[in-house]
Amino acid sequence: MKTEGSEVILSINNVSKSFPGVKALDEVSIDVQRGTVHGIVGENGAGKSTLMKILSGVYQKDSGTVVFDGKQIEHTTPYQSMQSGLAIIYQELNLVNTMSVGENIFLGRFREMKGMKGTHAKARELLDSIACKVSTTKLVSELSVSEKQMVEIAKALSFKSKLIIMDEPSSSLTSEEMCQLVKIINQLKEQGISIIYISHKLDEIFEFCDIVSVMRDGHVIDTKEKSAFTRQELITKMVGRTIENEYPPRPLCVGDTLMEVHSINTHKLHDLSFTLNKGEILGLMGLVGAGRTEIVRALFGADKVRGHRVLIEGKPTVIRNPKDAKDAGFGFIPEDRKLQGLILPFSVESNISMASIRKFSRLGFLRKSLEKDIGARQVKALAVKTPSTKTAVRNLSGGNQQKCIVGRWMETSPRIFIMDEPTKGIDVGAKYEIYNLMKHIVEHGGAIILISSELPEVLNMSNRVLTIFEGRITGEFDPQKASVNEIMGAALGIVEGCV
Amino acid sequence: MQKRNSVLKVTASMLRDYLVLVMIALLVAVTAIVEPKFMSGANLVNIMRQFGPLIMVSLGMTFVIIGGFIDLSVAGTINLVAVVTISLIQPLGQVPALLVGLLIGAVCGALNSGVILSSGALTQAEALFLTFGMSTVYSALALLYSHGSTMHFWDIQKSKSIFEAIGAGRAGPLPLSFVIFLVILALLWIFQTKTTEGRAISLTGGNKTAAHLSGVNISRAIVVVYTICGFMAGVGAIVLFSRITTAAPVIGAGYETNAILSVVVGGTTLKGGKGSVLRTVMGVLLVILMSNCLDLLGVSTYLQVVVKGAILVVAIWLDNRKQA
Numbered sequence A: 001m002k003t004e005g006s007e008v009i010l011s012i013n014n015v016s017k018s019f020p021g022v023k024a025l026d027e028v029s030i031d032v033q034r035g036t037v038h039g040i041v042g043e044n045g046a047g048k049s050t051l052m053k054i055l056s057g058v059y060q061k062d063s064g065t066v067v068f069d070g071k072q073i074e075h076t077t078p079y080q081s082m083q084s085g086l087a088i089i090y091q092e093l094n095l096v097n098t099m100s101v102g103e104n105i106f107l108g109r110f111r112e113m114k115g116m117k118g119t120h121a122k123a124r125e126l127l128d129s130i131a132c133k134v135s136t137t138k139l140v141s142e143l144s145v146s147e148k149q150m151v152e153i154a155k156a157l158s159f160k161s162k163l164i165i166m167d168e169p170s171s172s173l174t175s176e177e178m179c180q181l182v183k184i185i186n187q188l189k190e191q192g193i194s195i196i197y198i199s200h201k202l203d204e205i206f207e208f209c210d211i212v213s214v215m216r217d218g219h220v221i222d223t224k225e226k227s228a229f230t231r232q233e234l235i236t237k238m239v240g241r242t243i244e245n246e247y248p249p250r251p252l253c254v255g256d257t258l259m260e261v262h263s264i265n266t267h268k269l270h271d272l273s274f275t276l277n278k279g280e281i282l283g284l285m286g287l288v289g290a291g292r293t294e295i296v297r298a299l300f301g302a303d304k305v306r307g308h309r310v311l312i313e314g315k316p317t318v319i320r321n322p323k324d325a326k327d328a329g330f331g332f333i334p335e336d337r338k339l340q341g342l343i344l345p346f347s348v349e350s351n352i353s354m355a356s357i358r359k360f361s362r363l364g365f366l367r368k369s370l371e372k373d374i375g376a377r378q379v380k381a382l383a384v385k386t387p388s389t390k391t392a393v394r395n396l397s398g399g400n401q402q403k404c405i406v407g408r409w410m411e412t413s414p415r416i417f418i419m420d421e422p423t424k425g426i427d428v429g430a431k432y433e434i435y436n437l438m439k440h441i442v443e444h445g446g447a448i449i450l451i452s453s454e455l456p457e458v459l460n461m462s463n464r465v466l467t468i469f470e471g472r473i474t475g476e477f478d479p480q481k482a483s484v485n486e487i488m489g490a491a492l493g494i495v496e497g498c499v
Numbered sequence B: 001m002q003k004r005n006s007v008l009k010v011t012a013s014m015l016r017d018y019l020v021l022v023m024i025a026l027l028v029a030v031t032a033i034v035e036p037k038f039m040s041g042a043n044l045v046n047i048m049r050q051f052g053p054l055i056m057v058s059l060g061m062t063f064v065i066i067g068g069f070i071d072l073s074v075a076g077t078i079n080l081v082a083v084v085t086i087s088l089i090q091p092l093g094q095v096p097a098l099l100v101g102l103l104i105g106a107v108c109g110a111l112n113s114g115v116i117l118s119s120g121a122l123t124q125a126e127a128l129f130l131t132f133g134m135s136t137v138y139s140a141l142a143l144l145y146s147h148g149s150t151m152h153f154w155d156i157q158k159s160k161s162i163f164e165a166i167g168a169g170r171a172g173p174l175p176l177s178f179v180i181f182l183v184i185l186a187l188l189w190i191f192q193t194k195t196t197e198g199r200a201i202s203l204t205g206g207n208k209t210a211a212h213l214s215g216v217n218i219s220r221a222i223v224v225v226y227t228i229c230g231f232m233a234g235v236g237a238i239v240l241f242s243r244i245t246t247a248a249p250v251i252g253a254g255y256e257t258n259a260i261l262s263v264v265v266g267g268t269t270l271k272g273g274k275g276s277v278l279r280t281v282m283g284v285l286l287v288i289l290m291s292n293c294l295d296l297l298g299v300s301t302y303l304q305v306v307v308k309g310a311i312l313v314v315a316i317w318l319d320n321r322k323q324a
């Protein structure tokens, strides 16, 4: 499978790794060529992130060999692997929020940079090289997700990396930001840098990867040139069965008004009003920072917003906090699963049950057998891959963690389900299952407000799309009738995107 | 080989979990050999008596720490409750005095949570400073109230039988204060592990944002943990002055650090979310046995403070490694 004249920068041979109760990697072998973009796809829990963490020295392999840049790698630490030219950008970004951009890029190496002045100057140079305009003195906590990613890339470049691993870098990027990332990836490739690119978005895999490996259940199923794969084939190899359509047929049972929202005003949102109908999936589209998340957070009572009016089935409803919202039948999947969704050291079971405590308690006492049933039910319904419901949720793969949050709210049978990036990091097969759950909710008289940076997801699932630009609603579309360009035009305001 | 590895890992984690028990056993064994007086009846009763006040305060502190916060105000609360309660026995009678004392403890705790909630200081570090400030306030009130003087039991003409019983009475073979401790422990354990509010507290400590966004009433959880902590500080104050039969307005000094030390050494994580009142019992036992051993071995008080500090650092270090 080696192409003529190419040079292998990284060779992984028969690597295995077990965790208590799971064999995460089983005799995995992959070769990565110099100057190529090597895509890795696979189901949630297939072992992609684990393999990358072995490469970067976070985990140690149980057996097998890894040869990087002609040298065999045995026990490395993350710092050593960085120094040897292997950089990794994790699924969950890893910057120090309270430090500046420049400081983050050269963390722990200020002396080499001859103090802060040198640090910032060199950081500027690196950021310029990837056309990133962020100031080096800005605090990381003030950056958007994509800007943080740029900083991570600059940090990788600062080590003169020969191989950069990107573990689901795009799961929180909008399409414009994605364009920027693609440009950078191509640029890095021209400089002879190899990239391992992990993603659940097959469009990206086909857009700019050269070679693709498919993983399933800790095995590499296949490695081929991208052009040798068809999309269908790739999906089948990933999930082990054929999936005819990536989206189920759109639910078509839109009924009367379920909720009216009148004039939400915050410093970011301007006099926003809209309605939500029974049996409807309402998509919100816009750039990052357009205010989509602010709208749903205000509705759910997550931010203190006053002055707006909400009518549910004609009745004025006051929602001061998430608890009021839950009592009024809301469900809410937040955009950041690690910070806002999960309690990482807690078990899968208690993460799932935490929104429905009332369901398994009587007179203020917990009934743990009922809680167990709840956990088991949702783990089964969403096919969460975990050794047991008592496993700490931090030990699950990213996609399986996300499923726990979906399950948490499914258990409450929400009537108005707010989903902010619900399928973030979820594989193609499991996405389909979640779409079916969404369908189930709306077919039983509920409604969903959907925010997603994945354009096809919004367009294929929504009955109606609202475009938001700079805190205002700029358009309302029927995605079955309107063209993508029309919708995107409204979502981008006057800005011309690279759709 | 893999099997052996995982067996090793499991043993290591068990050892870490039950490290306190191992250390307690070691301490007892070593001291008993070096200093035979350690196992004498008089010394054992002495240990049980020391157990009383610290365990009460530490049990309350456990809830605050599981909830993801910290409470430095318990020293001030103890000072205030002690001087007010003892002074009220004469004018009001012992039962009202007792009730007022417990109420003051709970109110101090609730006040702490009120300050924290209204200032929006939802991090442990902010709570540290705020409750430190509150501690000074309560201590100052205690000083003002008592004019800085120490009250003694023998100054009180009215009946003080309840307090005398708490301080020195027995229920069968056990000191009465020990029986009170067992009852309170059982109640708190049930509250922590079996009730919805107990769960809400753990969830809040595990991740405040996630708990809030899942509709858990985190404000109520915060009020509850601080109120319990204040109340238990009040109980501790009463057990303490009953035992030593006097109450000075500085009687509670050092209890906040010893309580936090006991909770953390017992294995409740300072990061919040995970922990148990049972672990705290082990932590208190270790801390008290240690002071007792060091006393018996003639180690100076200053050095004892150093040892305690070192143990706290080690406990936090171990806890961090467990999380990683």
Ligand SMILES: Nc1ncnc2c1ncn2[C@@H]1O[C@H](COP(=O)(O)OP(=O)(O)OP(=O)(O)O)[C@@H](O)[C@H]1O
Binding pocket: A019, A020, A022, A023, A024, A042, A043, A044, A045, A046, A047, A048, A049, A050, A051, A385, A386, A394, A395, A396, A397, A398, A399, A400, A425, A427
């Ligand atoms: N630290 C850990 N302890 C125990 N099990 C783990 C740990 N890390 C990963 N696993 C398990 O190893 C398997 C592979 O996980 P991994 O994170 O590599 O999946 P992934 O392919 O990256 O999935 P995703 O697409 O969801 O990110 C999963 O079953 C997961 O539960």
Ligand SMILES: [Mg+2]
Binding pocket: A048, A049, A050, A091, A167, A397, A398, A399
């Ligand atoms: Mg992963």
